């Protein structure tokens with residue numbers, strides 16, 4: 180009997196221990212899981228949840244619901260409660276120093292909308308650099324234009340004063356490079372692509388040679404010295420053959436020109452017609468689209484002035500169907516930097532050429548708006 184009693188007592192102690200353990204260990208764990216679950220339901224990330232609980236900000240977060248910026252602020256350990264209201268209005272960008280930058284910009288007196296515009300239009304380091312800029316007053320005017328660049332901000336401000344154009348035009352022209360003038364401090368173009376942009380602001384290296392040059396058949400050229408990138412050549416042949424069906428005869432008058440060729444061309448015309456002429460009609464070596472192997476000066480077989488030919492009329496309406504655009508249209512010198520050239524076509528591929536044709540847009544404008552990000 181005594182033994183049984185003792186056993187009973189032992190069981191009782193064990194039971195008590197289990198109950199105690201449950202209270203001490205499992206209830207807090209369960210409670211934590213319950214809190215975590217509430218945050219998970221709000222879609223907060225794991226990293227953010229543990230910080231939110233650690234900093235005892237559950238009630239704050241429950242009040243505001245989910246915010247990507249708040250989530251990242253917690254999960255990166257950068258959360259500061261005094262900026263909470265601002266976090267809710269800020270666009271989050273995956274920059275290394277996003278929160279340091281944003282906190283500083285807010286301290287400088289920028290509104291949440293302005294801060295969002297600043298961080299979405301520049302890289303992490305550009306934003307950091309911008310922090311040493313004195314407080315800018317017209318952020319919205321320029322940076323609400325979606326292809327604006329933070330790094331060009333001062334150039335927009337200066338150009339706007341000088342030229343008094345509207346903001347979108349200012350951003351467009353500055354991004355092209357017009358505030359700097361032709362050949363000044365150009366962007367060096369190092370890699371070839373079918374959408375390569377070469378103009379008086381974007382220069383090719385002296386030794387740049389396009390990768391896929393082929394000789395143009397004499398049946399389609401004025402002489403046997405013409406070369407083109409294969410993709411442009413194939414498109415030209417297709418186009419010339421279609422034109423031929425309508426008794427129109429397109430010939431390659433000038434095509435790929437090396438850096439050295441262009442040096443010669445420039446000198447030749449400068450001596451012949453003077454500086455004013457070459458400034459408008461001939462580009463300096465490295466700045467000519469002919470060095471890409473994707474540009475063609477077209478000639479009509481039987482007419483001397485291309486602009487007066489039926490071939491020209493046909494090309495105006497059909498060139499884009501083969502991937503070509505008239506690169507320097509009338510009245511666009513202020514965007515292309517080149518005077519009207521009825522004969523100069525550039526291969527850009529059917530899709531892009533069709534877009535430019537349908538929207539009556541130059542390639543410079545397209546490039547700035549859509550490719551130069």
Ligand SMILES: [Zn+2]
Nearest residue numbers: 474475476523
């Ligand atoms: Zn040309």
